Amino acid sequence: MYFPMTGALPEWKRVAAAYDLVGYSPRGVGRSAPLSCTDPGTFFEGPAKAPVHPSAAYKRERVARARAYARGCAERTGGSLRHYHSLNNARDLDVLRAALGENRLTYLGSSYGTYFGALYATMFPSHVRRMVFDSAVNPDPEQIWYRNNLAQSAAFEDRWADFRAWTAEHDDVYGLGGTAEEVRRSYERASARLAEEPAGGRVGPAQLQAAFLKAGYYDDHWPQRAHALSAYLRGDSGPLVEQAQEYPEAAAEAENARAVYLAVECNDAPWPAEWAVWDRDNTRLARRAPFETWGNVWTNLPCAYWQGPRQRPLDVRAGRGELPPTLILAAERDAATPYDGALELHRRLAGSVLVTERDAGSHGLAGGPNACVNRHLEAYLLEGRVPGRGASCAPHPEPEPQPAGGRAGKDRPGV
Numbered sequence: 001m002y003f004p005m006t007g008a009l010p011e012w013k014r015v016a017a018a019y020d021l022v023g024y025s026p027r028g029v030g031r032s033a034p035l036s037c038t039d040p041g042t043f044f045e046g047p048a049k050a051p052v053h054p055s056a057a058y059k060r061e062r063v064a065r066a067r068a069y070a071r072g073c074a075e076r077t078g079g080s081l082r083h084y085h086s087l088n089n090a091r092d093l094d095v096l097r098a099a100l101g102e103n104r105l106t107y108l109g110s111s112y113g114t115y116f117g118a119l120y121a122t123m124f125p126s127h128v129r130r131m132v133f134d135s136a137v138n139p140d141p142e143q144i145w146y147r148n149n150l151a152q153s154a155a156f157e158d159r160w161a162d163f164r165a166w167t168a169e170h171d172d173v174y175g176l177g178g179t180a181e182e183v184r185r186s187y188e189r190a191s192a193r194l195a196e197e198p199a200g201g202r203v204g205p206a207q208l209q210a211a212f213l214k215a216g217y218y219d220d221h222w223p224q225r226a227h228a229l230s231a232y233l234r235g236d237s238g239p240l241v242e243q244a245q246e247y248p249e250a251a252a253e254a255e256n257a258r259a260v261y262l263a264v265e266c267n268d269a270p271w272p273a274e275w276a277v278w279d280r281d282n283t284r285l286a287r288r289a290p291f292e293t294w295g296n297v298w299t300n301l302p303c304a305y306w307q308g309p310r311q312r313p314l315d316v317r318a319g320r321g322e323l324p325p326t327l328i329l330a331a332e333r334d335a336a337t338p339y340d341g342a343l344e345l346h347r348r349l350a351g352s353v354l355v356t357e358r359d360a361g362s363h364g365l366a367g368g369p370n371a372c373v374n375r376h377l378e379a380y381l382l383e384g385r386v387p388g389r390g391a392s393c394a395p396h397p398e399p400e401p402q403p404a405g406g407r408a409g410k411d412r413p414g415v
Helices: 003-008 010-018 056-083 086-099 112-123 146-169 180-196 205-217 219-233 238-244 248-268 275-286 293-305 339-348 371-383
Strands: 105-111 128-136 327-331 353-357 391-393
Touching: 003 010, 010 371, 056 248, 056 275, 056 293, 086 105, 086 112, 086 248, 105 112, 112 128, 112 339, 128 339, 128 371, 146 180, 146 205, 146 219, 146 275, 146 293, 146 339, 180 205, 180 219, 205 219, 205 238, 205 293, 219 238, 248 293, 275 293, 327 339, 327 371, 339 353, 353 371, 371 391
Parallel strands: 105 128, 128 327, 327 353, 353 391
Antiparallel strands: none
C-alpha cells in the first residue's frame, strides 16, 4: 500500500509524472483480511539464541516449534489456507488490472514480486504492456522454494564477507580488525557476550544476527552496523539496542508478514517432509556458509509440516513474440535473490533484457543510488526503450564510514 509514496522521491518523480502509481495489499496482507498463525503477543520472544552449529537438543526444540506454527496456521485459518499461493496472487493482479479499466498492465515487481510477475507474464501474456523484474527470484520449478533458500543462504555468506571486508578497510574508524577474519571474530565475541547477558535486556544473539542480516540486503546499513558493533564492544550498548531490538507494538504486523510468507511459499510447491533431509542439506551448507543457513531453516521449516495441498510450480516461459520486451534489473552479488535467478528468468522470457549492476549486492535496484540503472529504468517505463544485450552498469559507490557520534540513515524495510 505504501508503494505510491515513492513517487515523492526525486528518483521517481519523472515516472510518477507519467504514471498513476498503484499499490495494494495482496491477499492475507495488512488490510486484505490479514492472516495470523499464532498469538502476536507471543511472536517476539525476547533475547534468543542463534547457534551457527546447533546442538541436537536445539534442533529438536526448533522442529517442535515449526510443527506448532504449521498447526496454528491450519487451525486459525481453516479451509481458506489452501488459497494463498503465487498462482492466485498472479490471478489477483489481473483482477486489479481489469478493475482499473486497463487493457494491459504496466508492472514493477521487486524480489518475490518478480516471481508472481513472471507467473502473470506466463499466464496472461496478452495483458502485459511493460514489466520490470527487479532483483529476480529464480523461477525454475525445481528451485521453488526449498532449493532457492539453500542458494540464498550461500549467497548471504558472500555478502557477509563483503561487509566484513569493508569494515576491515575502515579499521581506523571502527577498530573491529584490519582483516575480514578479525572482524568476524569481533562479531562472534559480541554474540557470545550477548548470550551471557542480553544488551538492554532485549538484544541477544538472534537479534544481533537479524540486524546484521539487513546489512546483506543493503550496503547503506554498513556504517550503522559497524558503528553499533564497535560501540558495544567498547561498552556502549545503546546503538546496538536501538538497531537490533524488537518492538512489541510491531508484533502483529511482523507475525502477519511471516504468516503470509509461509502460507504462500509452503502452498506453492512440494517441500521435503523429512527433517533428516533438511538437517543433512543444511549441516553440509553451514560448514561453508554459517552466517544465515540455520536462521533460514528455522524461518521456513513449518513448510515441512504444512497441512494442505501443494501447488505444482508453473513452468515460467514466454517464446519469441509472445510478450512485449521486459526489463530485468539485477546486482551480481545480491544475496536475497542470487544473480543466477536473473539469468534464469532472462533465459525463460524471450525478448527480455537484463541490466546488471556489476560487483554490487543491493537487493532492489529501481530508484536506488545507481544513476545508470535508473536511466535504463526510465527509458523503458517512459519511452519503451530497452538497452542492447549484455547491458551493465558500474557499481554504485560503497558507503562512507560513519564515525562514532555521527548519524547514519534510518533502517529501510527489507524486501
